[in-house]
Amino acid sequence: MDHSQEPFKYALEQFSHADDEVRSVGFSALVARSRKYLNARLSRSGLSDADQEDLLQEIFHRVWRARENRTFATEGSWWRWINTITRNCIIDHLRTRTGSTWLDEVDFSEIPDDEVDQVDELLEVMEQRRELYRLADEAFLDVPTELTDRELDRMVMAVKLLVLDKVPWYEVCRIMNGGSSEDRQVTRYDLDHWSSIPFIVRILAFGELHWENERLFIYVATGQDEGLTVRDGLTWDPDEVLAIQMRIQRTMLIDQISQRMSDRFTKSELSALFDRCAERFPFIEIVRRLNRDFDRQKSAEEQLSSPGLWRRLIFQYHAQNELTHRDIYDRTQPAARETGYEITMGMLNVGLSNGRLFKKLSDQLERRGNSHAC
Amino acid sequence: MPARSDREEFSPAATQLLDGVLASIPKLSQASDVNEQLLVGYLAGSLSPEDAAHVESLAANNAGIRRNLAQLISTIESYKRVTYNELVEAAKATDSPVRNEWLKVVGNHIEVITRSLRGIPPTRWTSLETMSQDGPEGLTAFKAVWRALFVSPPQGTSAEGLLRLGFGYRRSRSDLDETSLPSDQMRSFDQVDQGAVTLCTGEVLESGDLVVDATVEGSEDATTVYISYTKNSRTLALAEAEIIDGKARVELLGFGTFMSLPVGPLQVDAISAQMGGWPERSEVGQIIIDSGPRRTPNLGLPIVRNGELEITGYFEEVKAGAKWELSLAVSPNSWQVLSRFDIKRVTERPQVITATLPPTAMDGPFGGALLLKRLG
Numbered sequence: 103m104d105h106s107q108e109p110f111k112y113a114l115e116q117f118s119h120a121d122d123e124v125r126s127v128g129f130s131a132l133v134a135r136s137r138k139y140l141n142a143r144l145s146r147s148g149l150s151d152a153d154q155e156d157l158l159q160e161i162f163h164r165v166w167r168a169r170e171n172r173t174f175a176t177e178g179s180w181w182r183w184i185n186t187i188t189r190n191c192i193i194d195h196l197r198t199r200t201g202s203t204w205l206d207e208v209d210f211s212e213i214p215d216d217e218v219d220q221v222d223e224l225l226e227v228m229e230q231r232r233e234l235y236r237l238a239d240e241a242f243l244d245v246p247t248e249l250t251d252r253e254l255d256r257m258v259m260a261v262k263l264l265v266l267d268k269v270p271w272y273e274v275c276r277i278m279n280g281g282s283s284e285d286r287q288v289t290r291y292d293l294d295h296w297s298s299i300p301f302i303v304r305i306l307a308f309g310e311l312h313w314e315n316e317r318l319f320i321y322v323a324t325g326q327d328e329g330l331t332v333r334d335g336l337t338w339d340p341d342e343v344l345a346i347q348m349r350i351q352r353t354m355l356i357d358q359i360s361q362r363m364s365d366r367f368t369k370s371e372l373s374a375l376f377d378r379c380a381e382r383f384p385f386i387e388i389v390r391r392l393n394r395d396f397d398r399q400k401s402a403e404e405q406l407s408s409p410g411l412w413r414r415l416i417f418q419y420h421a422q423n424e425l426t427h428r429d430i431y432d433r434t435q436p437a438a439r440e441t442g443y444e445i446t447m448g449m450l451n452v453g454l455s456n457g458r459l460f461k462k463l464s465d466q467l468e469r470r471g472n473s474h475a476c
Numbered sequence: 477m478p479a480r481s482d483r484e485e486f487s488p489a490a491t492q493l494l495d496g497v498l499a500s501i502p503k504l505s506q507a508s509d510v511n512e513q514l515l516v517g518y519l520a521g522s523l524s525p526e527d528a529a530h531v532e533s534l535a536a537n538n539a540g541i542r543r544n545l546a547q548l549i550s551t552i553e554s555y556k557r558v559t560y561n562e563l564v565e566a567a568k569a570t571d572s573p574v575r576n577e578w579l580k581v582v583g584n585h586i587e588v589i590t591r592s593l594r595g596i597p598p599t600r601w602t603s604l605e606t607m608s609q610d611g612p613e614g615l616t617a618f619k620a621v622w623r624a625l626f627v628s629p630p631q632g633t634s635a636e637g638l639l640r641l642g643f644g645y646r647r648s649r650s651d652l653d654e655t656s657l658p659s660d661q662m663r664s665f666d667q668v669d670q671g672a673v674t675l676c677t678g679e680v681l682e683s684g685d686l687v688v689d690a691t692v693e694g695s696e697d698a699t700t701v702y703i704s705y706t707k708n709s710r711t712l713a714l715a716e717a718e719i720i721d722g723k724a725r726v727e728l729l730g731f732g733t734f735m736s737l738p739v740g741p742l743q744v745d746a747i748s749a750q751m752g753g754w755p756e757r758s759e760v761g762q763i764i765i766d767s768g769p770r771r772t773p774n775l776g777l778p779i780v781r782n783g784e785l786e787i788t789g790y791f792e793e794v795k796a797g798a799k800w801e802l803s804l805a806v807s808p809n810s811w812q813v814l815s816r817f818d819i820k821r822v823t824e825r826p827q828v829i830t831a832t833l834p835p836t837a838m839d840g841p842f843g844g845a846l847l848l849k850r851l852g
Contacts, residue, residue: 212489216481221490228497252529258536267539269546276553277545280519280809287627309537328540421498457486460494468480 110135114174125169133162136184143188153195160191182222189225220464227467234421234463241466242414243304258305260288261297265306265395303396303405304414310388311411311437312418318433319351322379341366342375349376353425385437407441416450417459427451510534515544516577519552521619521808522584524612552578552810559813561832579834585806586844587836588617590780593843599762601705601714603843605730616807617844624805624845625762626707637707637735639714639742641676641690641726643698678742684733686742688726692719701726710764763787766849770798776826778842785831785842791819798850802831805845816851 109131116128140161144154164187174180213221227233239245245254260278263269269277271290278288296302313321321327323343338346345363348354356376360369367375389406396402405411412434419430427450435445453459486494510531517523518531535541555563555578567575592607592614593599599621608618626637678688690701701724702716717726732739765772776788787802797820803811814831829848 213493214481214487214490217486217490220480221486221493224494225497228494252532255529255532255536259532259542262536262539263542263546267542267546269542273546273549276809277519277549280521280549280807424499457488457491457494458484460491461481461483461485464486 110177114177114180117169118173129166129169132165132180139181140184140188144192149192149195157188157191157195160195161188164191185222185226220461220468223467224460224464227463235418237463237466237470238414238417238421239305240470241462242410242417243308244301244410245305246301247470254305256288257296257299257302258309260293261302261306262309264293265297266310297396298401300401300405300408303402304408304411307389307392307406307411308414308418310392311385311415311434313384313433315351315353315423318383319347321384322346322350322382327384345372345375346379350379353423353429355426380432383433383436385433386440389437389440403441407438407443409443412438412443412445413453413459416445416453420454420459427454430454510541510544512573512577513580515541515548516552516574516581519545519549520578520581520806520810522581522613522616548574556810556812559815559831560834561815564832581810582804582806582812583834583836584613585617585620586804586834587838588613589621589844590833590836590838590840590842592617594838594840599713599841599843600716601712601728601731604712605734619808620805620810621762621843621845622712623808624764624811624847625710625712637705639678639688640704640706640711641688642702642704643692643700680732680737680739680742682739684730686728686731686735686737688728690719690724690726692722692724700724703728712762762843762845764845764847766847768850770850773848775848778846780833780837780839780842782839783833783835783837785814785833785837787829787846787848788826789829790824791827800829801847801849801851802829803847803849805847811847 113128113131113135116124117132119125119128137158140158141154144157149157161184165184168187172183174183227237236245236251239254240247256278260274263274263277264271271293274293275288275290317327323338323346341363345359345367348359348362349356356369356372360367360372363372392406393403415434416430419425419433425433427447431445431447431450438445485491514523514527514531518528523531531541535545551574555575558566560582563575563579567579588607588610592610593603604618604621607614609615676688676690678686680686688701688703692698692701698719700716700718703714703726705712705714714731715726715728717724731737763775763778765775767773771792773792774790778785778787780786785802797818799816799818801816802814804814806812814833815829817829819827
């Protein structure tokens with residue numbers, strides 16, 4: 103091999119050598135080669151600079167520790183291996199930080215060969231949370247891959263101003279055109295067109311129907327939402343409010359709450375309390391309001407009952423809110439039924455427990471890759 | 477390499493791994509860190525693309541931010557209709573964060589354009605392009621001038637842009653020193669009565685620059701060749717070059733890139749040749765005049781002197797006269813009224829229009845986009 107022409111391959115050869123002295127020379131070259139890529143990868147992880155530096159050291163430490171009997175047929179196999187080590191380091195670091203104890207070490211060797219690539223790619227996306235949700239929007243809500251985040255945000259912002267906030271169209275244009283850096287201005291035609299695009303309707307509906315735990319707790323407990331009084335006549339005593347907070351905001355199970363508040367509530371009293379809470383969930387009213395806001399357009403009704411919308415919502419509650427299947431069911435089923443779409447516990451158990459949602463995301467990732475290649 | 481899985485779902489091991497990672501990764505921040513500065517800047521169009529995208533991302537998901545924007549737009553529109561000086565006086569009397577931010581938008585723009593566009597008039601593409609490279613504020617100021625001129629056309633005008641080539645004739649170099657001449661002698665270029673271009677070619681270079689080569693015959697008086705751009709009845713002077721031995725090359729740095737022209741020769745009819753000096757409006761900076769059905773006033777060069785904008789002009793108003801309003805394009809989508817005044821019973825006498833500017837305005841010729849409108 104002409105070492106001057108292919109220094110990377112030569113460094114891999116050296117790293118695979120039996121002699122540690124030769125290995126260390128190759129290792130130094132590979133560290134220098136990989137550092138820039140790893141810095142960029144870690145900078146996207148959302149960790150502090152200090153944590154990133156620590157992780158970088160840990161990664162190279164693990165690479166050196168795992169050097170025995172290691173060969174690399176191609177440059178790609180080196181990147182693949184260092185990616186795996188990087189990901190495991192990030193996971194271990196986060197686990198240490200969150201104190202999670204659920205995780206057994208899942209070695210990639212336990213995963214079937216024909217899944218490894220897909221899981222690998224999906225794991226990288228999952229580390230970038232925003233990217234994951236964008237992928238979910240494409241997979242479930244049919245958001246076009248080629249639409250940039252900014253283009254999508256502008257369309258959603260404009261339609262929400264027009265349809266939900268009831269801002270006159272000429273004012274929506276003025277607001278949108280103030281921020282535009284492009285020569286093409288938003289027109290009334292654009293607003294009319296955007297508000298009838300199916301994926302825009304679905305994204306808008308998803309945004310209205312997905313509530314953070316804290317927001318839902320405040321609404322159920324006080325009748326207030328984002329500073330506006332929406333509902334009167336809610337009266338809970340302080341213990342009930344505390345129990346509701348544990349259930350809705352902190353997503354504790356009834357058994358856990360019952361243990362903590364056994365001097366105040368029986369388990370059946372808690373169940374009855376939380377059933378009353380579920381009756382106060384705003385989601386049915388939101389669906390009805392959306393239908394009214396879109397002036398009962400047939401196309402809007404179709405989008406509200408589309409399976410993609412509800413699967414997107416289910417995925418978000420699972421991925422972001424970490425709700426149990428039962429909780430997800432309580433927050434989605436009544437509103438879905440209002441639109442004509444049925445959700446059952448069986449569907450949730452099957453869809454969430456057997457990796458179908460992840461598989462759908464992974465397939466979308468592959469479609470993205472194919473469309474970029476084209 | 478193993479074939480990708482075509483099963484409907486992942487194996488339990490893969491699902492367990494993915495579930496675990498999903499649970500361990502930090503949640504997406506839901507921070508809504510916007511303040512008046514960002515919101516006013518967004519509505520004014522003066523934010524960088526990154527900041528504007530940030531505001532839009534938050535507004536797309538936060539009803540409160542959208543509510544603020546809808547409330548602010550009306551407030552800012554009201555500020556634009558009041559003269560700048562009245563806004564300043566109101567700010568001294570009562571404190572309003574939104575008004576203060578709007579005044580900063582106006583002040584920053586005036587500072588940037590008076591700092592950048594103080595070259596030999598009229599303001600040309602070269603100085604605009606240089607300003608656009610001067611950070612995000614320079615780019616915003618550039619867009620404000622360009623859009624004011626070309627993006628908001630009056631009714632019934634053509635939308636096509638046109639490159640024009642013409643001749644300049646200078647009496648003397650001292651004509652270029654506009655500040656030393658009385659206002660009624662501020663005519664730098666005369667019409668050339670005899671001149672002909674026998675060959676004119678243009679090319680967009682790889683660098684994005686546009687170059688125009690002209691061969692001039694039949695005129696010993698023409699000393700320069702210039703290029704201007706006309707669209708929607710408005711004209712911007714681009715650049716000029718001296719004629720040497722019957723030839724001239726006009727260079728427009730970055731113009732090809734800005735106009736998204738393909739690299740290579742321009743089409744034969746892409747540049748129209750016309751006789752005459754600089755188009756009338758571009759002799760005096762970028763002033764758009766909307767005088768309705770009445771005769772347009774003859775304006776001199778806008779000058780900043782001692783914190784005031786001065787424009788000398790010949791109006792033809794008899795009897796009752798008319799009200800006029802002078803506005804400045806302060807952002808890519810906003811005009812701020814600078815002053816309002818009456819003109820009555822004046823002909824053949826120059827009138828000096830003045831408007832107070834922020835303290836940050838620098839003295840010298842003024843190159844920003846102005847609108848002089850007859851109100852009735």
